[in-house]
Amino acid sequence: MSSKVLMKGAEALAEGAIQAGCRYYFGYPITPQNETPEYMSRRLPEVGGRFVQAESELAAINMLYGAACTGVRAMVSSSSPGISLMQEGISYISGSNVPCVVMNAMRGGPGLGNIAPAQGDYLQAVKGGGNGDYKRIVLAPSSIQEGVDLFVDAFELAEKYRMVVMVIVDGLIGQMMEPVEFKTQVDVSTRKPPEWAVSGRHGRDHANIITSLTLDAVELEKWNLAHQAVYAEVEKVESRIEEYQMEDADYAIIAYGTMARIAKTTVRLARAKGIKLGLLRPITVWPFPAKQMQAYVGKLKGALTVELAYRQLFEDVRLTLCDKMPLGWYGRGGGIVPGPQEVLTAFEEQFGKGR
Amino acid sequence: MEHNVVIAGFGGQGVMLIGELLAHAGMDEGKEVTWMPSYGPEQRGGTANCSVVIADEPIASPVLTNPQAAIIFNVQSFDKFEPVIEHEGLLILDSTLVEKKSARSDLDVVYIPATDIAQKLGSSKYTNMVLLGAYLGKVAPITMESVYGALPIFLTGKKTDLIEINKRALQAGVDFVSKK
Amino acid sequence: MAEEMKVIYERPTSWANKITHYCPGCTHGVAHRLIAELVDEMGLIDKTIGVWPVGCAVFGYNYFNFDSVEAAHGRAPAMATGIKVTNPDNFVFAYQGDGDLASIGMAEIVHAAARGWPITVIFINNGNFGMTGGQMAPTTLLGQKTTTSPLGRTPQVNGFPIRLSEMLATLDGPAYIARVSLDSPVNIRKAKSAFRKAFNAQVRGIGFSLVECLSTCPTNWKLTPVESMERIRKEVIPYFPLGEFKVVEGVL
Numbered sequence: 001m002s003s004k005v006l007m008k009g010a011e012a013l014a015e016g017a018i019q020a021g022c023r024y025y026f027g028y029p030i031t032p033q034n035e036t037p038e039y040m041s042r043r044l045p046e047v048g049g050r051f052v053q054a055e056s057e058l059a060a061i062n063m064l065y066g067a068a069c070t071g072v073r074a075m076v077s078s079s080s081p082g083i084s085l086m087q088e089g090i091s092y093i094s095g096s097n098v099p100c101v102v103m104n105a106m107r108g109g110p111g112l113g114n115i116a117p118a119q120g121d122y123l124q125a126v127k128g129g130g131n132g133d134y135k136r137i138v139l140a141p142s143s144i145q146e147g148v149d150l151f152v153d154a155f156e157l158a159e160k161y162r163m164v165v166m167v168i169v170d171g172l173i174g175q176m177m178e179p180v181e182f183k184t185q186v187d188v189s190t191r192k193p194p195e196w197a198v199s200g201r202h203g204r205d206h207a208n209i210i211t212s213l214t215l216d217a218v219e220l221e222k223w224n225l226a227h228q229a230v231y232a233e234v235e236k237v238e239s240r241i242e243e244y245q246m247e248d249a250d251y252a253i254i255a256y257g258t259m260a261r262i263a264k265t266t267v268r269l270a271r272a273k274g275i276k277l278g279l280l281r282p283i284t285v286w287p288f289p290a291k292q293m294q295a296y297v298g299k300l301k302g303a304l305t306v307e308l309a310y311r312q313l314f315e316d317v318r319l320t321l322c323d324k325m326p327l328g329w330y331g332r333g334g335g336i337v338p339g340p341q342e343v344l345t346a347f348e349e350q351f352g353k354g355r
Numbered sequence: 356m357e358h359n360v361v362i363a364g365f366g367g368q369g370v371m372l373i374g375e376l377l378a379h380a381g382m383d384e385g386k387e388v389t390w391m392p393s394y395g396p397e398q399r400g401g402t403a404n405c406s407v408v409i410a411d412e413p414i415a416s417p418v419l420t421n422p423q424a425a426i427i428f429n430v431q432s433f434d435k436f437e438p439v440i441e442h443e444g445l446l447i448l449d450s451t452l453v454e455k456k457s458a459r460s461d462l463d464v465v466y467i468p469a470t471d472i473a474q475k476l477g478s479s480k481y482t483n484m485v486l487l488g489a490y491l492g493k494v495a496p497i498t499m500e501s502v503y504g505a506l507p508i509f510l511t512g513k514k515t516d517l518i519e520i521n522k523r524a525l526q527a528g529v530d531f532v533s534k535k
Numbered sequence: 536m537a538e539e540m541k542v543i544y545e546r547p548t549s550w551a552n553k554i555t556h557y558c559p560g561c562t563h564g565v566a567h568r569l570i571a572e573l574v575d576e577m578g579l580i581d582k583t584i585g586v587w588p589v590g591c592a593v594f595g596y597n598y599f600n601f602d603s604v605e606a607a608h609g610r611a612p613a614m615a616t617g618i619k620v621t622n623p624d625n626f627v628f629a630y631q632g633d634g635d636l637a638s639i640g641m642a643e644i645v646h647a648a649a650r651g652w653p654i655t656v657i658f659i660n661n662g663n664f665g666m667t668g669g670q671m672a673p674t675t676l677l678g679q680k681t682t683t684s685p686l687g688r689t690p691q692v693n694g695f696p697i698r699l700s701e702m703l704a705t706l707d708g709p710a711y712i713a714r715v716s717l718d719s720p721v722n723i724r725k726a727k728s729a730f731r732k733a734f735n736a737q738v739r740g741i742g743f744s745l746v747e748c749l750s751t752c753p754t755n756w757k758l759t760p761v762e763s764m765e766r767i768r769k770e771v772i773p774y775f776p777l778g779e780f781k782v783v784e785g786v787l
């Protein structure tokens with residue numbers, strides 16, 4: 001028990017990134033994740049890293065682009081309006097195969113919206129946001145501990161596939177305190193720049209060039225096809241899901257992040273009433289754990305998607321399970337977080353008493 | 356088993372601190388805990404609140420729509436939280452600072468002159484501990500030993516000297532509710 | 536018997552008579568008051584369109600009885616430009632903090648100033664990002680501790696503060712640029728006269744105008760209101776000297 005510390009989410013995630021080997025952080029303040037850059041400004045110099053407060057999110061993502069081109073572990077974090085500004089950079093970084101990590105502590109929108117917890121950036125995160133045909137891996141922890149643990153995977157996945165990995169949380173995970181344990185320390189002290197990085201030739205027999213520009217249509221199509229193959233591979237092997245009380249379930253709730261931890265209590269409440277409810281919780285929202293969900297076709301009488309947004313996650317659920325079982329949806333927006341009972345009521349309204 | 360409580364007052368009254376103390380002590384006992392502050396412009400008016408959940412099972416939401424209990428340090432917070440406390444819940448109120456009375460008959464209400472009690476111990480600074488003591492005396496989600504054990508995390512350096520007096524303040528809160 | 540009582544002080548009619556959300560001792564309210572007084576005195580209430588920033592003044596639009604819009608963070612000068620282009624006869628001002636204007640919005644302010652079109656900018660320099668909890672701003676002084684310069688700002692780690700008025704005054708576009716301080720009655724009176732010139736530069740169609748206001752943020756400076764005013768005099772004015780940096784002919 002003694003290795004557990006009580007930490008605010010936005011700080012614990014920052015420490016998690018550092019433990020995963022992140023040494024460079026670029027950011028611009030925005031609530032509800034200001035504690036992340038503030039923590040980085042104190043902590044990174046202690047581990048030989050650098051914190052840079054950028055003049056804007058536009059600058060921050062491009063600083064990250066530069067840093068990551070040299071092959072180091074680096075990241076930015078922001079919240080919804082700032083992440084919108086970063087979309088250009090994310091597209092460029094994706095178009096030039098540079099691995100890095102971007103964290104979004106989602107808040108209520110659109111526009112300035114508010115600073116309360118929300119999941120309204122789901123489609124932006126998983127479907128695009130920036131221009132062009134690219135994908136990024138999107139991890140959606142539902143507790144501070146899971147977020148900390150996932151940071152190790154985030155950097156590894158980014159480097160393995162040379163993709164942008166996005167970690168999406170929300171104001172709730174950012175602001176709350178929970179006990180957390182730092183289990184893995186990645187030692188980056190002896191790391192050499194990877195062979196594709198721009199770090200000066202230093203005797204290398206060729207120059208490395210990192211660019212997202214491919215003027216020739218035939219060449220760009222080749223790039224696209226090669227990356228479609230990478231994305232297909234990622235979809236095949238990297239999707240993750242938590243299946244909670246699903247062994248004998250008649251029905252499932254499908255939810256991720258903060259909404260999923262609330263839905264877990266809904267499952268317990270339902271089970272106490274004799275309803276055989278379980279939870280399917282995507283941990284990767286891209287790649288979407290479609291196969292794992294489709295395995296329940298024929299076993300489930302229905303599934304209720306619950307989210308802090310309006311039919312965004314539901315879009316992926318429909319693509320996965322449409323016509324295969326009755327689907328329901330319940331969501332709240334604007335920063336409102338429904339309680340477990342509210343979700344159960346929604347379930348009962350849409351699926352009867354679950355028998 | 357899950358215990359949850361909202362703690363609310365002005366910034367500077369040690370509202371957030373006793374919440375953190377409670378959460379820390381819970382963690383040290385091996386329980387699941389969450390601490391959730393009010394954040395952002397909500398704080399501009401000078402009010403502050405936090406919610407603490409202590410449980411045996413993983414905690415769903417750290418946000419409390421209808422808390423089981425509320426520890427209240429000022430009138431604004433009384434007006435905000437008294438109506439939403441769970442049915443038959445607990446309300447602990449610093450009656451030195453809040454003159455209002457609860458109109459709800461279902462609640463267990465403790466009117467404790469916490470600031471007066473703290474002043475008698477030497478300073479109104481210990482009011483928060485007196486109120487926390489009253490809560491712990493009523494609900495006991497964790498042991499007093501765990502709470503005492505967590506005090507040194509918050510009272511370091513020169514403040515180490517204040518550990519004893521803080522314990523006395525906590526105990527005074529416990530005594531107040533157990534007298535009855 | 537009693538002489539007829541004279542009104543020597545009253546609430547401006549363009550002021551919406553609401554309690555602001557600013558912290559005690561914050562001079563955002565003083566700048567608001569000056570805007571309201573001048574809009575009244577210059578008879579602009581029906582013509583004014585305010586463009587509000589993202590920062591502590593984000594709710595500025597609630598406090599006035601004239602039309603207002605809320606811009607994205609840093610983009611107020613661009614939005615004001617768009618409004619002025621479609622409504623050249625209106626009085627259009629942007630109100631911006633130092634994070635909003637000198638950090639994320641640097642491109643927009645420089646180009647608005649360079650275009651020189653008649654819009655007015657009230658620029659609140661309080662040396663930090665007030666709204667988000669006191670992070671470093673481009674105007675944070677060397678040595679000043681903020682939540683993202685926890686050991687104090689150093690040139691090596693954080694670069695140097697930006698003197699915005701001086702910088703913009705190098706451009707040919709602006710008609711009027713001044714820096715004032717809101718720390719004392721004398722300086723507030725001077726500030727009002729600078730605001731008036733800035734407003735006039737627009738009303739008389741001369742060109743772009745900006746008034747930088749040295750402002751307090753007692754909450755994040757962790758000082759009392761009185762100490763904050765003193766800090767402006769002792770530490771801020773020496774680095775950010777007061778004065779007019781650009782006054783083209785016809786501005787009065």
Ligand SMILES: Cc1ncc(C[n+]2csc(CCOP(=O)(O)OP(=O)(O)O)c2C)c(N)n1
Pocket residue numbers: 028029030031057081082085588589590591592608631632633634635636659661663664665666667672
């Ligand atoms: C794109 C974007 N990035 C960041 C923010 C968060 N944010 C809100 S206000 C602010 C800075 C405010 O500082 P300043 O402009 O100096 O105004 P002050 O509060 O000090 O008056 C920031 C960074 C945002 N709303 N939008």
Ligand code: SF4
Pocket residue numbers: 556557558560561562563591661665666751752753754755
């Ligand atoms: S935080 Fe600072 S700038 Fe914002 S209202 Fe308070 S004193 Fe004013």
Ligand SMILES: [Mg+2]
Pocket residue numbers: 632633634659660661662663664665672
């Ligand atoms: Mg500012």
